[in-house]
Amino acid sequence: MTLSVAERERIKVVGPRRRWGDLLVALPAAWLGVAVLAAVFAPLLPIPDPFRQALLRTLQPPSAVHLLGTDALGRDVFARSVLGLRVSLVVGIGSVVFGLGIGGTLGLVAGYFRGRTDLWISAVMTVILSFPPLVLAIAIMSYAGPSLALVIVALGILFVPAFARIARANTLSLAEREFVLAARAMGMRDLGILMQEVLPNLVAPLIAYSMLMVAVAIIGEAALSFLGLSVPPPQPTLGGMIAAERANLLEAPWAVFGPALFLFLTILSLNVAGDQVQRRLDQREAAL
Amino acid sequence: MRDEVRPAHLRGDRADIVLSVHNLTKTFGTPSGAQVQAVAGVSFDIAAGETLGLVGESGCGKTTVGRALIHLPPPSSGEVVLEGRPMSGLSAAELRALRPRLQMVFQDPISSLNPKHSIADIVEAPLVVLGGIDRRRRQEQVREMLTAVGLDPDIVWNRRPHELSGGQCQRVSIARALILRPRLLICDEPVSSLDVSVQAQILNLLEDAKQRFGLTMLFVAHDLAVVKNISDRVAVMYLGRICEIAPSAQLYGRAAHPYTAALLASVPDPAPQAKRRIGRAIEGEIPSPLDPPSGCRFRTRCPKAAPVCAADEPVLRPIGPDHFVACHFPNL
Numbered sequence: 001m002t003l004s005v006a007e008r009e010r011i012k013v014v015g016p017r018r019r020w021g022d023l024l025v026a027l028p029a030a031w032l033g034v035a036v037l038a039a040v041f042a043p044l045l046p047i048p049d050p051f052r053q054a055l056l057r058t059l060q061p062p063s064a065v066h067l068l069g070t071d072a073l074g075r076d077v078f079a080r081s082v083l084g085l086r087v088s089l090v091v092g093i094g095s096v097v098f099g100l101g102i103g104g105t106l107g108l109v110a111g112y113f114r115g116r117t118d119l120w121i122s123a124v125m126t127v128i129l130s131f132p133p134l135v136l137a138i139a140i141m142s143y144a145g146p147s148l149a150l151v152i153v154a155l156g157i158l159f160v161p162a163f164a165r166i167a168r169a170n171t172l173s174l175a176e177r178e179f180v181l182a183a184r185a186m187g188m189r190d191l192g193i194l195m196q197e198v199l200p201n202l203v204a205p206l207i208a209y210s211m212l213m214v215a216v217a218i219i220g221e222a223a224l225s226f227l228g229l230s231v232p233p234p235q236p237t238l239g240g241m242i243a244a245e246r247a248n249l250l251e252a253p254w255a256v257f258g259p260a261l262f263l264f265l266t267i268l269s270l271n272v273a274g275d276q277v278q279r280r281l282d283q284r285e286a287a288l
Numbered sequence: 289m290r291d292e293v294r295p296a297h298l299r300g301d302r303a304d305i306v307l308s309v310h311n312l313t314k315t316f317g318t319p320s321g322a323q324v325q326a327v328a329g330v331s332f333d334i335a336a337g338e339t340l341g342l343v344g345e346s347g348c349g350k351t352t353v354g355r356a357l358i359h360l361p362p363p364s365s366g367e368v369v370l371e372g373r374p375m376s377g378l379s380a381a382e383l384r385a386l387r388p389r390l391q392m393v394f395q396d397p398i399s400s401l402n403p404k405h406s407i408a409d410i411v412e413a414p415l416v417v418l419g420g421i422d423r424r425r426r427q428e429q430v431r432e433m434l435t436a437v438g439l440d441p442d443i444v445w446n447r448r449p450h451e452l453s454g455g456q457c458q459r460v461s462i463a464r465a466l467i468l469r470p471r472l473l474i475c476d477e478p479v480s481s482l483d484v485s486v487q488a489q490i491l492n493l494l495e496d497a498k499q500r501f502g503l504t505m506l507f508v509a510h511d512l513a514v515v516k517n518i519s520d521r522v523a524v525m526y527l528g529r530i531c532e533i534a535p536s537a538q539l540y541g542r543a544a545h546p547y548t549a550a551l552l553a554s555v556p557d558p559a560p561q562a563k564r565r566i567g568r569a570i571e572g573e574i575p576s577p578l579d580p581p582s583g584c585r586f587r588t589r590c591p592k593a594a595p596v597c598a599a600d601e602p603v604l605r606p607i608g609p610d611h612f613v614a615c616h617f618p619n620l
Contacts, residue, residue, distance in 0.1 A: 178400035182461075185358050186414040186468065187387040196413075200404035 025276045028269030035266055039086035042079075050079035051234055059252040068258035071245055077258040084238040085262050087148070087231055091221040092214040094152040099159025100210055106160070107167025108202065112175050112194055118168070125161040133158045134223060141229040148231050155220050159213055163206065170205055174198050204281045211274030215267045222263055238263045295331045297533055297604050297612040306504040307357070307390075307472055308333040312366035314352050324577050326352045328528035329366070334472070339498065339505040341519030341536070343512055343551070345574055349528040350508045351395075354476045357506070358392055359383060371471060388418060391465035395477040397457035401449035407434070408445045411463045418468065429467060436500070437463045437493060455486035462493065466501055473498075474506045479514060491518055512555055516540055521610070524548045527585040528577055530604065534611040544607055544618035547586045584616070592617045 038045065048066065054074030062069045068077035110121040128136075140154040174180065175198065183193045224230040225239030233240065238259040245255035294300060298308065314327040327349040334340045342350050356363040359375060368375045370389060378386065391414075394400035401410055408430055415426045434441040437459040449457055458478060465473060475494065479487040495518060498505060509515050515522055516536060523533040524547065532545040543549040550570035572589045575581055581588050587597040596616055604612040607620060 178394040178396055179402040181355075181360060182392070182394065182400055182464065183413070184360050185387060185392050186417050186464075187384040188413070188417050189384075192417070197402055201402070 024272055028273035031265055031269045032273065035085055036089060038082050039089050042082050042086055045082065047079040047082065048076035050076055050083050050236060059248060059255065061252070062254055069252060069254040071241070071252070071255045072248055077241075077255050080236040080241060081238065081259045081262045084236045084241055084259055085266065087225075087235065087237045088218045088221055088263070088266065090148065091151050091155065091230075092218040095155035095217045096159060096210050096213045098152060098156025099163050099213065100206060102156075103160035103163030104167045104202070104206055107164035108171050108194060108198065110164070111168035111171025112190070112198060121164065122168075125164050128157065129161045134220065137220060137224060138227065138229060141224060146229055146232045151221060151224060151230050155217050158220070159217070162213070163209070166205060166209055167202055170202050171198055174201050208274065208278035208281050211270055211277060215270035215274070218263070218267055218270070295604055296606055298331055298333050299335070302335055304336040305333050306336050306371060307506070308369040309357070310367040310369070312353065312356055312368065313364050314349070314356050315364040318578070322578055325528055325580070326577060327356065327363070328580070330525070330528070330530055332523055332530065332533065334504055334506060336504055337502065338520045339507055339518055341515035341522040342506060342508045342525060343510060343515050343522060344525035346510060347574055347577070348525045349577075350525050351476055353525075354392065354474045354506065354508050357474060358387070358390060388414070388468040389470055390472040390474065391468060391470040392474040392476060393458070393461050393465050393478045396481055397454050397461055398449060400461050401457055403449055406446050406448060407452070407460055410449070410460060411467055414464060414468045433463045433467045436466070436497070439463070454482050455490060458482065458490050459493065462497065466497060469501065471504060472506065473503045474508070476508045477510065480509065480511065487514065494518065512551055524551065527574060527580055529585060529614070531586060531615065532613045533604065534608070538608065538611050542619075544611065544613040544620065545615045546590050546592050546619065549619060
């Protein structure tokens with residue numbers, strides 16, 4: 001059965017499910033907003049100096065001064081977690097932008113020109129995909145030594161094939177649409193068709209997927225820093241903090257669970273919000 | 289074009305021929321390596337101001353003909369001559385320069401408009417590609433053209449295609465094709481996916497546009513009733529070949545090819561009691577173009593098939609003024 005455009009417009013999801021959906025976007029968005037603001041303005045926040053050691057007040061339990069207690073060197077866990085979150089977000093967003101930029105472009109080109117171009121690009125993507133992801137990241141990091149830019153690139157390379165595949169699959173079906181034929185018939189060049197006709201239709205699926213991938217990148221960065229392969233100390237990272245304090249887990253659980261909570265809430269928020277965004281985009285696409 | 293192979297139905301003597309197609313073929317490779325000849329040697333011409341209808345069942349190659357004319361994709365062989373200039377062998381740049389002369393309206397009005405662009409941008413795009421016109425002039429022309437196709441520019445200007453009905457989308461599509469002031473408009477089943485009530489409006493619009501902009505048209509469709517009124521001449525295609533070509537009234541009144549007769553008979557009859565059947569409705573499936581029948585391609589479904597039909601392939605020959613048929617036993 002085919003519905004006219006006007007009929008499809010009228011069919012919309014209403015009722016309690018919709019309200020649940022709104023809440024599922026609002027709560028994660030609120031946490032992410034607070035997290036990003038805290039990370040950006042960390043130096044201005046009224047919190048203790050995250051680098052100041054106090055060897056007489058190590059492993060203090062949470063108090064009004066130290067919201068999440070202190071670690072084995074007497075440093076404020078809350079302040080360090082905020083700074084660690086900063087690294088997580090920079091790496092998460094940076095590596096996804098890297099993967100999106102390179103992977104998206106490669107996928108667009110492969111899906112539009114097909115033939116040999118597609119064959120080569122797809123072959124390279126398959127090779128990257130055939131590496132165990134974390135092992136590849138560890139190899140890159142231990143070869144070149146830890147630095148922020150390198151973490152971003154190492155994780156970003158891992159995202160290139162996934163974004164390339166999504167861009168390619170969408171481009172393949174878009175290039176068959178008659179509006180692309182119409183653009184060719186009016187004499188538009190390939191570059192114009194790619195940028196003006198195909199790309200605007202790729203933005204929505206890629207953005208929705210990006211949110212989920214930022215969560216994956218943050219987990220990846222946490223794993224690398226847990227192994228001591230991310231940004232070097234004294235810069236705190238969430239994974240590095242967990243690794244350093246795990247010996248004191250029984251006496252001072254806050255020193256481990258503080259950064260873990262930051263990690264957990266951020267990843268959960270990204271996943272839930274990303275899911276909701278994707279679902280809504282799917283609904284909208286289906287209505288077109 | 290060599291004269292000795294010129295098919296009899298090409299009117300090479302007329303000076304006002306806009307489009308002349310000679311022995312056009314289009315072959316596609318299948319994944320298994322086999323070659324499918326979707327169009328197998330089609331020739332026709334269209335004179336200035338004329339509308340040629342091209343009809344046939346699904347899969348007979350009529351859409352492929354339309355696309356081969358705009359060289360998207362280019363034909364495998366054969367000649368397309370537009371306004372006296374052969375299109376084969378043109379460079380990409382020369383072809384682009386020629387594109388404004390022939391434009392196309394597609395079958396699916398929704399799919400042929402980019403869902404992310406506004407109506408104004410869609411209609412303006414050809415002028416932007418053409419270049420050399422400032423923004424204000426372009427928008428004036430868009431406004432004019434939207435009005436000409438029966439849309440209110442102030443209402444649709446910023447709308448997206450999904451906010452319009454199928455008929456309105458097809459109007460936008462026509463505006464986009466006409467804004468370059470083409471000489472030849474190829475309509476590829478422009479009304480097949482529209483409601484019947486909207487079909488008539490779009491057909492009237494095309495008829496008006498033809499007068500107003502001095503268009504020459506190739507009208508591709510599978511529905512004979514739709515083609516009848518809009519076309520001056522009609523060519524009937526079967527399995528990649530033209531089997532009959534005649535002035536509209538002639539073809540509908542005295543179909544000579546058994547296939548044409550069968551197609552006409554399969555148009556649903558609004559008043560079955562008042563019978564005026566020309567022949568029986570067609571039976572069976574169209575044979576695979578991978579392995580077309582020998583001789584006449586229609587013989588496997590033809591009530592008149594004889595041994596000669598399997599041996600010799602009939603060529604188009606005249607049976608009346610401007611009436612040509614490729615059949616050994618035409619209904620005369």
